[in-house]
Amino acid sequence: MSTVFDDHQRILEALSYIPPDVERDVWFRVAASLKHSEGEAGFETFDQWSQGSPNYVAADVRDTWRSIRPDAGITIATLFAIAKKYGYNPRSKARTVVDPAEVERRRAERDARTEQEAQKRAQARKHAASLASAVIERAQPARDDHPYLMRKGVSAVDSLREMDAARLQKLIGYRPQSGGAHLEGRVLIAPVRVGSAVTTIEMIDEQGRKSALANGEKSGGCWFASRALDQCKRVLIAEGVATALSAHLCTGDAAVAALSASNLTKVAQTMRAVYPDAGITVLADLGNGQQKAVEAARSVGGAVALPTFGDKRGDDETDFNDMHTRFGSAAVAKQIRAAGKHGNADQLDRSAAEVSAVExxxxxxxxxxxxxxxxxxxxxxxxxxxxLYVAPLWLCSSLEVLGSGRDSAGHQMRVLRWHRKGDLEEIRHAMPNADIGEREGWATMRSLGLSVAPGRAARERLAYYLQEEGGDVWHEITGMAGWQFGAFVLPSGEFVGEPSRPLVYNGGVPKKSAYLAAGTVENWKNTVGALARENRLVAAAIACAFAGPLLSIIGARDGIGLHFYTQTSSGKSTAGDCGASVWGDPRGVMHTWDGTSFALTRTAEYANDGLLYLDEIGAGDARKIGPGIYQMLNGVSRLQGTKSGGVVASRSWRLTLISTGEVSMAQYLAEGGQTPRGGQEIRLLDVPADIGAYRAFDTIHGRKDGDAFSVELTAAARANYGTAGRAFVEWLMSHRDEVESWVKATQDDMIGAVDTQYPDAAPTVKRATRKWAVLVSAAEMASEAELTGWTRDEARTWVMGAWARWLEAFGTKDRDQERLLEQVDGVLAANELSRFQEIYQDGGRSTCTGPILGYVRYDEGKRPTFDVLPSAFKNEVIAGFNERQACHALHKEGMLTKPKGHDGWTTYAGRLLGRVYRLNRRPVADEK
Structure with a gap:
């Protein structure tokens, strides 16, 4: 039997040689050695040994032990090596012999403990990551007036959030603390990412006390002080949050915080792997972190920058944030950039002090x-x-230049960011270079909440800064909402998803607050979605709202509009509110028809890939509404000239539209003296809003009456809004490849149904049916995404029910041709006795009481035949219609006689009458 000795006894003997008040790094390695060898059972040994130190803190011992992984790589051999330095001789004492079987049993137990601990740790990390995400989602954007940020002299960035300590405690289930003191007041939340996943958070209170989320994975993770690292030329790696903020704000470069000196190397290696072409500069803290920074930089061939404070450095001045608060941003930027020119793999063998730049x-x-x-x-x-330096000249309130960009019209711009004075709302603005230094540019900046110095000298300095200083990241500039570079821009300026390139939305934001979300998707589904069940009109309105983001994906040529019409108090506006609630507050999202054609089209641009909600068509001018329908739903702006003689690039968009009114669109245009066109009627589809048992509603789900139901549904739409649209866009991002085939299959099904039931249906009917198929598909997709509370089949049934009602009202014939036939027959009937001269059999004529249109003859059955003068035919009888198309339609209907052997449509009526159009009244059904 081999001789095997009792390791536990040896550990206790070795530990007795090591003083418990050793340096913290040694103390930590002792703990790690014990945990690797004995697992959780080793805590009692570690705690009893640590109690011999005058600096013993029970909570510190416990927290340190919990932070150590059993498989961290520090074995019991480390403890013995440390003990030897203090006089321990493993051969000086007899060892206790242990049976090899016992040793094997202990090894198996240790391996089992290690595996169990690994599983527990993985589960704890998963839970911590989930908690971290929940905190980030519920936290508010950090504000510049946070006491810690103010004390550090830095401003908040997008990736920094904050939450009250009491609310934070409820959310994570314990009260975070640092050094035995609890975090209090407003707590900053810095998300820590390992790769692309958030694994934990760094918490910093008003006094600067810091704490990480319990059990969160921090090794190799970091906090990003800036976005768009993929476009950066250099990455700055700091230890702490404040240092990373100072570095980013002073240089405009991307910066991350490793959150501890020991983590610098892992973060540097991660940055090098992800951004192989970027320069890396590690920002050292003077003191213990200095050598760690050199090691990190050496591992990736990067540079090291050290802060410099001159001869009068304070004891507490150790990092670049301290340098920032003392000397200003220019000194920091200069020091970091100078250091970036020095560091490489060979030069990093020098001391850290030699790497820093000289003032x-x-x-x-x-x-x-x-x-x-x-x-x-x-x-x-x-x-x-x-x-000597002169007194600093104030130029404007705090302002960042993020980079440059160009809009779709080719205008070069500078991308700026500041916080609005008062409510501290973040403003991200793309200013045309042409406006920099001009009155218009200063006025725009002031109107967006930036204070600008009034003096000429200050403005000249500011104009130079805006053009030449700051960041150099290239941005895409868009003035359109909707799909942009892989992200979806809401009319509020918010992004759903991450754009593939740095992107700035520079469009107008009318009624911005109306597009902010209220409630949750579940709230919306359980209220609006639930009450909309089995109600065809409401389902169609909701489908119309969801259909907006599909149009660009399927390559639609124009938009889709629904016009709900019937007498007042039917529930049509309630249906419209339900559709609008998909994207925002119906009261704010709603616009009016009462505006110029230009204003209507500009409003349409803000709703690109979304929904435009227009209330009460009767408030508008019929002369403007007709062209407005084409412009809004065709999705192309009018051509405009420039002062220089050029042409402004046209803008294009796609949207869905919900409109309401007491009469149909066609009737309203006709009453206003405008002739409705088929193109208008298949763009803005007239849908009767009295299709149900309760006017606009098919069911009221047990409510007292239709009015009570309408009030409840309206209140639900105005209390829960803006969440379903966002969620639907997120769903589309992961199902984009399915959309086009899904819509096409639905269109084929519905067109097939029309061909079967109405084989002679006009092309306009089929074109409109294809639009309805997009709405049906949108409702199906939203239901598939579990946003409506409906099944896919239910969504299809209800929206197709609204389509069937539209088809019943619209008919299956060519509407333009029907209007032509009605118009011609009406002109003949109305003027038969007053403006047509009757030709008698003896050649005599009757007298007209008005301007003559032509001549009329009667056969033996007293049926008239009209010979219409060419000018009267074109200017009155078929006014508003194409002559060639009108003649073909009239001939097909049996109303226009085409002479044999003659290519034209006029008939020779004799020397006195000349050439005329020979017409008959429209045949009734029996005559056909």
């Missing part, structure tokens, strides 16, 4: 401070000849 001559520069942007000039003292 140079005083130079004029810009400084971004908490209270604004300053220009710091220099002057030469006449007496001493020394170069």
């Amino acid at each position: 140079g001559e005083l130079e004029a520069h810009y400084e971004l401070r908490q209270d604004g942007l300053y220009f710091v000039g220099v002057k030469v003292d006449r007496d001493s000849g020394k170069t």
